[in-house]
Amino acid sequence: MSSAQSRRPGEGPPDAVVSVLRDDGTLDPAHDPGLSDEDVRTLYRALVQTRQLDERFVQLQRQGRIGFHVGSLGEEAAILGSAWAMRKNDWLFPCYREFGAALMRGLPLQTLCDNMFGNANDTVKGRQMPCHYTCRAVGWASISSPVGTQITHAVGTAWAAKIRREDSASLVYFGDGATSSSDFHSGLNFAGVFRLPVVFLCRNNGWAISVPVERQSATRTFAEKAVAYGIPGVRVDGNDLFAVVSVTQKALERGIRGEGPTLIEAITYRMGGHSTSDDPNRYRETEAVEAWAGRDPIERVRRYLETRGAWSDAEQARLTADIDQRFRDAVAIAEKTPLPALETMFEDVYAKVPWHLAEQRAELVAGPRPGVSHG
């Protein structure tokens, strides 16, 4: 992958991909985001935690203890690097593959695990599938399963901030499949027209469940779609943590300066299935996956740290042991926590429970229970 500058409409080579972290573990100074070793160590821990929790959640699903998991295997740098670049007062709109970034911003692991089990302590009260948690405290929007619908919401918060003259930007995650949605079009178009501080982060991971990128779009890149909205589009090596941080920072700064939104295409690869409900061996060759294994985003950061003497095998062992311990503790509590009370099904539909829901609540509570177990 070649190094290149961020592309604005009509400038630079169209397929250029921003990369920073070289194979020898050094950084290209042209786009070096200037992370301290401590920053990189923090990010590295978050990357390892994301990968390790992904594996553990898949195991829980395979054991029948949770219903579902949608992971980020191979895409961790694109997710965490971009989240790192955003500030506390900014909004993040997840797709559904970004739990690692939520944890890094401060979502408690216990809260995530409570959501995975849909128990009484789940912030969304067991109303949604696993991986559909909410965390207002860290500027994390609510997650829905339909693809692309969050894109216009991110535009809306940035729009509101602009109307109020407040310093807040939005970052919205979506995949290559979402670029086919009407909300992608509307979101980029509105943000372009009103010059809103939005970072559109497209994780091009090669696949929308079983459909490859060639079936999503006839364009050579996803970034070039930005041209049609009069906004910059940038391609970045999504498996290069430093490059992702760098282009996201620049997009954010551009938005804060009042120059409008940026579309980032983070080129990465979905190393696992779409979710625990998917078997990718049915539609793709293992050779394609192996080709990406050599560009593992986490190993590349570890090599960088080791080159600088900033990471050791002992630290790695402590880190993985610590993650496992915290995971086991959180799961033990989540699994013991009872299900949400029946009455909670009727709360939060409206601000106050109206007569028809009160009637149905009474009917449910007084009625027979299903003969099958929950979860």
Place this chain on the structure above:
Amino acid sequence: MSVSNMVQAINDALRIAMRSDQRVVVLGEDVGKVGGVFRVTAGLQEEFGEERVIDTPLSENGIVGGAIGMALYGILPVVEIQFADFIWPAYDQIVNELAKYRYRSGGEYSAKIVIRTPVGGGIRGGHYHSQHPEAAFIGVPGLKVVIPSNPYDAKGLLLASIRDPDPVIFLEPKRIYRAAKGEVPEGDYLVPLESANVVRPGRHVTVLAYGAMLYEALDAANKASEKGVDAEIIDLRTLWPLDINTVLESVKRTGRLVVVHEAPRTNGFGAELVTLITERCFFNLEAPPVRVTGFDTPFPYTLEMEYLPLSHRILPAILSVARS
């Protein structure tokens, strides 16, 4: 007090809401400079500026999705969808996002928006400027659905809708935008949501109506009274959640029910109304309930006055239900 039409009354409500609450913004297609294709937002951009009265690109899902984001941030958007017929690109945003946002976030967030949209036929608008799609919103948990029939209610209900904590679909019967006139107080007042209005008390049969068809029901009731049938007309005003008590009290008293709406009959709101009432007062009923509605066809252009459930079709229904 001054005499206003519906357009003026709604405009007045928007102006009062925007003056009294800095969070309120108005957005939609053509709402700014031109003041809306029906002029409902006329003059608002002059008073409140382009940042609070926003002409948007032509994209309903973009408008509603953007408004949801604004609402999450703490702004209170009042969206105009130019015709209800054009609302469907936003239906995913309304059903899957707006209506569920509080529920699916366990109450951490709510997306408070009012969506105003003109509905109904009788203006020579054909398929795409005439539909009356309330049933598609009444069946969505989390939404409230409101429809005024006169200027006083239009102003008070819109102010109540803006100040209600839940998302509201505010349907405006465009056929009577200018035809319905009445006294409207100048200041700020509310007509409470979920309060139906008995506009004509009667003893023999209960007629449920709303929006533009209320006047057709009233006309039919006046003609029925000449034939000795005394119909009670209830303007539902808030379709959902329904003011069930007012409705049940009336039907239990009259024992007879006619429901009027412009929308197609099958799966229309009339089906739900008749079921709700029958479940609760079957043994009070003296006759089978009757629905007088639009037909199960797309809304026609040339024959629209044949399609609409006007007075000439409501009158025989009232008489036959009253006499059976």
